[in-house]
Amino acid sequence: MAASPTRDDFDRYMTPNYSPQQAIPVRGEGSRLWDQADKEYIDFAGGIAVNALGHCHPALVGALTAQANKLWxxxxxxxxxxxxxLAKQMVERTFADKAYFCSSGGEANEAAFKLARRWAFDNFGEKKHKIISFRQAFHGRTLFTVSVGGQPKYSEGFGPIPGGIVHAEFNDLDSVRTLIDDDTCAIVVEPIQGEGGVTPATPEFMQGxxxxxxxxxxxxxxxxxxxxxxxxxxxxxYMHYxxxxxxxxxxxxxxxxxxxGAMLTTDRVAPSLAVGTHGSTYGGNALACAVGLAALTTIDTPEVLAxxxxxxxxxxxxxxxxxRKYGVFKxxxxxxxxxxxxxxxxFEGRARDILPLALEQGLMILVAGPNVLRMAPSLVIPEADIQEGMARLELAIGQLVDPS
Incomplete structure (x- = not known):
C-alpha cells in the first residue's frame, strides 16, 4: 500500500510559490475539518472566502453528483x-443583463478589464483607455490584473507591465478627481478591499x-x-451602497x-464582447455551473443572508x-x-504568527497582509462552532502574547 503524501512532498514536488501550513486536511463536514492524523479543526478560513456553505454541503454534493452522471x-x-x-438566475437577481463564465476571479477580472477597454474603443476611440484602480487593491494574478491591482509586490520582477493604469487612494474621492479625465475608460474598485486589509468602502466613496x-x-x-x-x-x-x-x-x-467565475454586465456594454473578442475553454463548464446554481440559490435566501x-x-x-484581555488589535x-x-x-506585522499557533489549537484562520488577521468562514457556520473557534483563537493569542 502506498504511503500517504506528507508536507515534505510539497517542498519536493511543488513549485515554491506557496508555503502551506503543516497539517494536511483530508475530509470535511460543515465548518469542521480533519487531517491525516484525524485531528479536528474548526474552519474560520473558508478556503479564502470560497467555501460559503462549508464542506460537503448536501445541496452542492447533490448538484455535483447529479450533473456528473449527465454531462461534464x-x-x-x-x-x-x-x-x-445559472446565467438566468444571476441576471434576474442582480443589475445585470448578460453573464460571461470562466473558472476563477482572476479570469473574471481579465475579461472585465478587456471589455472596459474594448467598449471605450468601440464608442470613443483608442485614446480612451486609462484605468483607475486603488492602492492596496487586489484583482488577480494575471499580468493585466496584477498591474491593475495596487500592490507593487505582486508585479515586481514581471515587467514591463501593461500601461494606462493609475492608482488612487481607497476611500479618497479627491485622489480620484485628480486622476480622472475624458481618456478614462473605467474605475475598478472592490467594495471591501480583501487582500488589502479587509477595509470596506464608505457609501460616499462608492456613490462618488x-x-x-x-x-x-x-x-x-x-x-x-x-x-x-x-x-x-x-x-x-454593491447592494449595500x-x-x-x-x-x-x-x-x-x-x-x-x-x-x-463570472463577469456580469449590461446590454449597453455587452455588445463589445462580440464573437471572437474573448473566450475560455472551461468557461460555462456544465459541472461548474450546476454547482454554481445550487450555491447561488441556496445562499440567496432571507434566512441565510440574515x-x-x-x-x-x-x-x-x-x-x-x-x-480587552490581550490588547492585540487596533x-x-x-x-x-x-x-x-x-x-x-x-504586535505590528505579527498577524501571520497567529496562523500556526491557531492550527495547534485546532483552528484554521487567515491573514490579509502582515498586519491583519482575517476571517471568512462558511456563511452558515453553526453558532456553537463560532464560540468554540473563538475559544481556540483566544488560546492561540495567549501563546502569542506570552510564549512561555
Whole structure:
C-alpha cells in the first residue's frame, strides 16, 4: 500500500510559490475539518472566502453528483443547460443583463478589464483607455490584473507591465478627481478591499465613484470576487451602497468550492464582447455551473443572508472580548462574514504568527497582509462552532502574547 503524501512532498514536488501550513486536511463536514492524523479543526478560513456553505454541503454534493452522471464538458462550441440556468438566475437577481463564465476571479477580472477597454474603443476611440484602480487593491494574478491591482509586490520582477493604469487612494474621492479625465475608460474598485486589509468602502466613496464615471463616460467595474455571493450579508456588496455597476466580477463563493467565475454586465456594454473578442475553454463548464446554481440559490435566501449579519455580530463580540484581555488589535472591521482584525502597535506585522499557533489549537484562520488577521468562514457556520473557534483563537493569542 502506498504511503500517504506528507508536507515534505510539497517542498519536493511543488513549485515554491506557496508555503502551506503543516497539517494536511483530508475530509470535511460543515465548518469542521480533519487531517491525516484525524485531528479536528474548526474552519474560520473558508478556503479564502470560497467555501460559503462549508464542506460537503448536501445541496452542492447533490448538484455535483447529479450533473456528473449527465454531462461534464462541451466547450463553447456548444452551450449547455446548467450554464443557461445559472446565467438566468444571476441576471434576474442582480443589475445585470448578460453573464460571461470562466473558472476563477482572476479570469473574471481579465475579461472585465478587456471589455472596459474594448467598449471605450468601440464608442470613443483608442485614446480612451486609462484605468483607475486603488492602492492596496487586489484583482488577480494575471499580468493585466496584477498591474491593475495596487500592490507593487505582486508585479515586481514581471515587467514591463501593461500601461494606462493609475492608482488612487481607497476611500479618497479627491485622489480620484485628480486622476480622472475624458481618456478614462473605467474605475475598478472592490467594495471591501480583501487582500488589502479587509477595509470596506464608505457609501460616499462608492456613490462618488459612480458620479465621476457618469460625468466622464467611464465604466464602474466592481470586483466582488471576495465580497460577493452573500459574504457581505447581501447577495452582492454593491447592494449595500445604492450604486449600480456597469460590470461586476464574481467567483470564490459562487462555486462553494468548485472553480467557477463570472463577469456580469449590461446590454449597453455587452455588445463589445462580440464573437471572437474573448473566450475560455472551461468557461460555462456544465459541472461548474450546476454547482454554481445550487450555491447561488441556496445562499440567496432571507434566512441565510440574515444569518450572516447575526454571525458577524457574534464574531465581533468575541474578538472584542479577546482584545480587552490581550490588547492585540487596533481595529476590528469588515462586513458580514469577511472580518479583519488589525494588529495593535505592539504586535505590528505579527498577524501571520497567529496562523500556526491557531492550527495547534485546532483552528484554521487567515491573514490579509502582515498586519491583519482575517476571517471568512462558511456563511452558515453553526453558532456553537463560532464560540468554540473563538475559544481556540483566544488560546492561540495567549501563546502569542506570552510564549512561555
Amino acid at each position: 464538458h462541451l466547450s463553447n462550441v456548444y452551450t449547455n443547460e446548467p450554464a443557461l440556468a 465613484l459612480r458620479e465621476l464615471c457618469d460625468r466622464h463616460q467611464a465604466l464602474l467595474v466592481v470586483d466582488e470576487v471576495q465580497s460577493g455571493v452573500g459574504r457581505s450579508g447581501k447577495l452582492y456588496a 445604492g450604486v449600480t455597476p456597469d460590470i461586476l466580477t464574481t467567483a470564490k463563493a459562487l462555486g462553494g468550492g468548485f472553480p467557477v 444569518g450572516v449579519e447575526r454571525r458577524h455580530a457574534l464574531f465581533r463580540e468575541h474578538l472584542e472580548v479577546i482584545n 481595529e476590528i472591521r469588515g462586513m458580514g462574514l469577511l472580518i479583519g482584525a488589525e494588529m495593535s502597535d505592539d
